[in-house]
Amino acid sequence: MKPEKIYRFKALLLLFLILFPASLWGGAGLRGFLPFFFQSHRLYVNRLCYPSESLQAAIGGEKLLSTAEENYLVFELPLMVPPGSGITLSGYGPSFTLPLHADDLILGFVFFPDTCVTGKPVKIILSPTIPLSELAVTIDEKPAPLHWGKNNQRILYLLYPVLFSRSKSHVTVKAVSRDNQTVTQSFDISVRPGPYEKEEISLGAVFTGNDGLGDIRSYLLSYENKKVSRLLRKENPFSRRGYHDFELPLKGRVTSPFGRIRSYNGGRYAVYHKGLDIGGNPAGTAVFAPEKGDVLCAEDFYARGMTVVLDHGLGVKSLFYHMDSLAVKPGDRVKKGDLLGCVGTTGFSTGPHLHWEVRVNNIPADPVSFLQSKDSVRLSGFLLRYGEGLLY
Numbered sequence: 070m071k072p073e074k075i076y077r078f079k080a081l082l083l084l085f086l087i088l089f090p091a092s093l094w095g096g097a098g099l100r101g102f103l104p105f106f107f108q109s110h111r112l113y114v115n116r117l118c119y120p121s122e123s124l125q126a127a128i129g130g131e132k133l134l135s136t137a138e139e140n141y142l143v144f145e146l147p148l149m150v151p152p153g154s155g156i157t158l159s160g161y162g163p164s165f166t167l168p169l170h171a172d173d174l175i176l177g178f179v180f181f182p183d184t185c186v187t188g189k190p191v192k193i194i195l196s197p198t199i200p201l202s203e204l205a206v207t208i209d210e211k212p213a214p215l216h217w218g219k220n221n222q223r224i225l226y227l228l229y230p231v232l233f234s235r236s237k238s239h240v241t242v243k244a245v246s247r248d249n250q251t252v253t254q255s256f257d258i259s260v261r262p263g264p265y266e267k268e269e270i271s272l273g274a275v276f277t278g279n280d281g282l283g284d285i286r287s288y289l290l291s292y293e294n295k296k297v298s299r300l301l302r303k304e305n306p307f308s309r310r311g312y313h314d315f316e317l318p319l320k321g322r323v324t325s326p327f328g329r330i331r332s333y334n335g336g337r338y339a340v341y342h343k344g345l346d347i348g349g350n351p352a353g354t355a356v357f358a359p360e361k362g363d364v365l366c367a368e369d370f371y372a373r374g375m376t377v378v379l380d381h382g383l384g385v386k387s388l389f390y391h392m393d394s395l396a397v398k399p400g401d402r403v404k405k406g407d408l409l410g411c412v413g414t415t416g417f418s419t420g421p422h423l424h425w426e427v428r429v430n431n432i433p434a435d436p437v438s439f440l441q442s443k444d445s446v447r448l449s450g451f452l453l454r455y456g457e458g459l460l461y
């Protein structure tokens with residue numbers, strides 16, 4: 070090494086040795102004068118600046134727990150808060166609101182609704198701001214499937230089935246950091262029944278089992294029910310494929326909306342229409358994939374008729390019944406707009422129509438709510454006018 074280079078290196082080393090401890094000391098020293106600061110997902114309020122024991126902090130009216138440390142009153146921040154929230158400090162002079170940043174919270178700003186409507190899914194995105202060793206959500210004490218999204222995000226769908234019997238749901242979110250600190254947050258969501266009509270249906274002998282074919286029919290029915298429910302239960306928690314920007318599988322007329330609560334031959338209102346029936350098209354009209362997905366099943370069933378089941382990722386699956394012909398086979402990967410088959414009236418059907426069903430974690434969801442995620446009713450040049458019963 071040339072002498073002038075050694076000299077420059079020594080000078081840099083000296084500068085570093087002076088500046089590095091100074092920066093540490095300076096940081097700590099400066100903090101001592103700050104009225105408040107955020108650290109490790111806590112709010113520190115300097116007791117020299119606010120010498121009041123009755124100082125309170127709240128987010129959206131919810132008081133935060135506090136502990137007293139030597140010079141600070143330390144408030145525990147929740148895991149997450151709704152977008153736009155701030156912390157209101159009161160009890161010492163006029164109350165005021167401190168702005169919050171997503172990074173001050175472990176899961177950032179998260180929109181969790183106060184109210185859910187049965188059959189209408191709500192997508193929730195959790196974006197951890199620190200590395201976590203565990204993140205879990207339970208809904209009414211049952212673990213909710215979390216799916217991976219972009220940049221370490223976790224995606225969760227809140228969805229209550231049409232015949233949900235309670236008016237409140239209890240949600241708990243738990244995060245465990247790499248150094249084993251556990252933080253939980255719980256809240257209640259009220260659940261309202263959706264605007265679903267009641268419908269009485271009279272079925273002929275073949276549907277009620279009085280046609281003398283009991284054994285064959287029950288065999289066929291149990292075969293297809295078992296197969297479809299196995300496919301619907303199949304979990305694919307690491308799927309990052311779902312964006313869920315659905316388009317209609319075909320245009321037409323709504324012959325039966327999602328969610329109609331049905332009584333068959335005068336029985337109890339114990340079942341409901343789990344899909345959306347799109348009619349007004351002759352048999353042979355093309356049916357397209359509403360979103361990309363993996364073909365889990367393409368089979369001719371006894372009751373459902375010719376059926377396609379697609380896995381769109383993030384726990385979302387689509388089912389298409391009563392088709393005339395199938396253009397895909399299990400294992401195929403389809404893009405949005407690919408041909409799935411044609412409209413028909415196979416299986417238990419009274420005329421050519423497409424029964425399109427969307428399930429989220431195996432709970433039937435209103436397919437229209439996936440279309441409306443585009444915030445308007447315009448879908449690639451087509452207008453959706455659901456209220457009028459027409460799907461353009």
Ligand SMILES: [Zn+2]
Nearest residue numbers: 344345346424
């Ligand atoms: Zn149907």
